[in-house]
Amino acid sequence: MFTFFKFLHILLMFAAVAATVLPEVVLHLVARSRDVRAIHTFGVVSERIGKVSTVLFVGGLVFGLLAAWSGELNFLAPWLVAAYVLVVAAIVIGVTVTDRWAARLTAVAGSVQGDGPSPELESVIGNRSARIASAVLMAILATIIFLMVFKPGN
Numbered sequence: 001m002f003t004f005f006k007f008l009h010i011l012l013m014f015a016a017v018a019a020t021v022l023p024e025v026v027l028h029l030v031a032r033s034r035d036v037r038a039i040h041t042f043g044v045v046s047e048r049i050g051k052v053s054t055v056l057f058v059g060g061l062v063f064g065l066l067a068a069w070s071g072e073l074n075f076l077a078p079w080l081v082a083a084y085v086l087v088v089a090a091i092v093i094g095v096t097v098t099d100r101w102a103a104r105l106t107a108v109a110g111s112v113q114g115d116g117p118s119p120e121l122e123s124v125i126g127n128r129s130a131r132i133a134s135a136v137l138m139a140i141l142a143t144i145i146f147l148m149v150f151k152p153g154n
Contacts, residue, residue, distance in 0.1 A: 043106025
């Protein structure tokens with residue numbers, strides 16, 4: 001069962017990371033274009049993908065725990081504890097910063113009258129903390145992948 005659970009864990013987490021990274025990065029790029037219609041359209045698409053990525057992450061976490069349990073891995077191994085902490089940090093950053101920024105960007109772009117960005121949309125686009133949070137989120141995801149592959153301290 002360990003190999004089967006591990007396979008499902010890797011499959012779902014691979015899909016979850018792809019479904020998180022792609023919209024996150026592309027939304028920032030589309031926002032920088034200042035194309036109001038494109039920002040709003042891609043923002044709506046990103047929100048839909050975000051709902052799917054949440055399901056993928058939860059499924060991946062469940063199968064990861066099942067794999068650890070069935071493979072008799074130590075749930076308190078240093079690399080797993082570090083991964084747990086990073087997962088919580090990623091969730092906090094996503095919920096408190098990047099998801100809110102994306103929702104605000106989409107809403108403001110949807111309310112703009114005309115073709116050019118409003119001063120409010122320019123402010124959201126230029127939000128430095130959202131860019132930093134996205135970069136930190138990507139670094140956290142890369143670190144989690146590193147921990148899962150190399151299992152330092154194991």
